[in-house]
């Protein structure tokens with residue numbers, strides 16, 4: 001499905017590591033080449049036509065992304081990715097708000113990017129990190145969140161879909177609950193925005209972060225979405241060109257409006273424009289279609305894996321295209337090496353969720369993460385390679 | 398050595414590793430072996446008396462290459478003095494990095510003589526050697 005759109009598929013390769021990053025369709029690659037080949041000027045310098053075209057294309061990309069998540073134009077800030085976006089709001093917004101004794105709710109299955117910035121803030125401010133309980137399937141429930149909210153809770157920061165367990169969190173309901181208690185909600189959309197329809201007005205999240213490269217876009221570009229009134233109070237951490245209106249020798253600085261205020265320096269122009277093309281591409285396929293297809297493909301993968309006695313699935317109840325498993329008695333990385341000999345790309349490891357092992361007791365897993373371009377035939381090939389445990393042992397080194 | 402036999406030795410040292418145990422002993426110097434590109438995580442414990450490595454063991458979780466390489470290394474170094482061990486390590490590293498080396502002192506570690514063909518697994522094979530060198534340096 002859509003495979004002819006991706007130059008990477010000219011290789012004989014089965015790519016099952018879409019949680020790490022995704023392949024890029026030709027329309028995205030061409031768009032980037034077009035910028036560098038035909039109007040390679042800087043942004044915000046519209047005195048000549050090619051620079052004017054840069055501004056038009058750059059802002060067009062922003063418009064596409066805003067529409068894609070149903071945000072307003074000035075609520076979409078370009079960053080280098082989900083990681084930078086979280087750091088910007090932790091250090092530029094919550095740093096001003098958090099006081100000693102405040103509580104920040106996270107979960108033990110968060111990606112490092114949604115953990116470490118909060119650790120630093122908590123350490124600096126004397127705030128407390130509280131982990132929302134995970135149920136027997138390692139999922140977060142609304143009741144679980146309720147059970148850890150106290151009068152001191154200030155922030156809830158969660159991935160909408162986690163990158164190991166792949167569970168989908170009830171973000172809209174969490175926001176309702178949180179806002180009724182004057183709590184801010186930050187959502188890490190790195191694994192959800194690429195795979196399902198996102199609507200920030202319906203979910204009512206305060207902040208949402210995601211990366212272009214996990215959704216057919218280029219690396220080095222991502223988004224920070226924030227409600228306008230909140231973004232207005234974000235202290236720009238990086239100062240320089242492009243974000244100031246004027247300054248004088250008396251050291252007075254006047255900043256630009258949002259979102260430019262938070263985009264200092266020459267931006268990743270090619271990245272943003274390429275990201276815009278990726279959005280067009282995904283819209284054409286349809287986010288609802290993508291979500292349904294991945295669900296079906298995942299169900300098929302789980303069903304086939306369950307037939308293999310030597311395989312244990314960690315998250316058969318996952319709501320996304322992410323399946324984590326282990327082959328009995330074989331170290332996950334050896335399985336990945338073995339599969340690589342047959343041009344099958346899977347990830348082995350702890351997937352940046354290093355505190356999850358304290359709950360599961362399982363430190364490392366093999367992770368398959370699907371995207372809409374994966375096929376049933378690819379699953380069949382994977383299963384065939386995993387069927388004979390002795391073959392794996394024989395060929396893993 | 399034929400590839401089949403090499404593989405067998407590696408698998409054997411992976412499935413039944415030498416001195417892989419979890420215990421808490423005094424008088425052992427501990428060093429962790431891991432590398433950025435992979436998830437291997439091995440702790441090496443070495444007891445040195447005078448100039449001699451009198452005992453060593455390891456624990457942790459690692460891939461077949463790292464685990465077997467650690468097992469084989471421990472077999473080769475126990476009972477040797479520091480000079481001999483250093484010489485052994487140098488020869489092993491020379492083999493991995495495709496320089497001249499003396500086969501005769503490597504024992505079973507010779508099974509990794511073609512690992513250079515798999516760039517990403519070189520660090521697995523050398524993982525315990527990097528750790529033991531740190532221990533020797535500490536001494």
Ligand SMILES: Cc1ncc(COP(=O)(O)O)c(C=O)c1O
Pocket residue numbers: 019020081082083084111113114159161162163188190191211
């Ligand atoms: C859940 C989750 N959050 C955040 C990130 C970080 O994304 P990036 O590295 O693009 O900033 C990832 C990427 O692996 C992720 O899976």
